[in-house]
Amino acid sequence: MFYDNGHVHIEDEDQCMTCENFNKGVACPLIQALGLGFVSFEEHLLVTSCGFFKKFERHLKVVSTKEVAKKET
Numbered sequence: 253m254f255y256d257n258g259h260v261h262i263e264d265e266d267q268c269m270t271c272e273n274f275n276k277g278v279a280c281p282l283i284q285a286l287g288l289g290f291v292s293f294e295e296h297l298l299v300t301s302c303g304f305f306k307k308f309e310r311h312l313k314v315v316s317t318k319e320v321a322k323k324e325t
C-alpha cells in the first residue's frame with residue numbers, strides 16, 4: 253500500500269486484504285486519517301506495522317439442502 257498524490261493505493265499482496273477493517277469498507281483508521289489529511293507518509297509504510305490490523309476470519313457453515321428447504325417453508 254502506498255499514498256500518492258491524494259490517493260491511497262492498496263496492492264494485492266498487502267495485508268489489508270485479510271484485515272477486518274479493510275473488509276468493512278471504510279473502517280480503516282489509517283485510510284480515514286489519510287483521506288482527511290490528518291496524516292501523511294514521509295516514507296513507505298508496511299501495513300504489517302500499521303498498528304490497526306485485525307485479522308478477518310471467515311466463518312462459513314455448510315448446511316444440507318433439507319435444512320434450507322425447511323427454513324423456506
Ligand code: SF4
Pocket residue numbers: 267268271272273274280281282283299300302303304305306
Ligand atoms: S488497519 Fe492496517 S491492515 Fe487494516 S486496512 Fe487499515 S492499513 Fe490495512
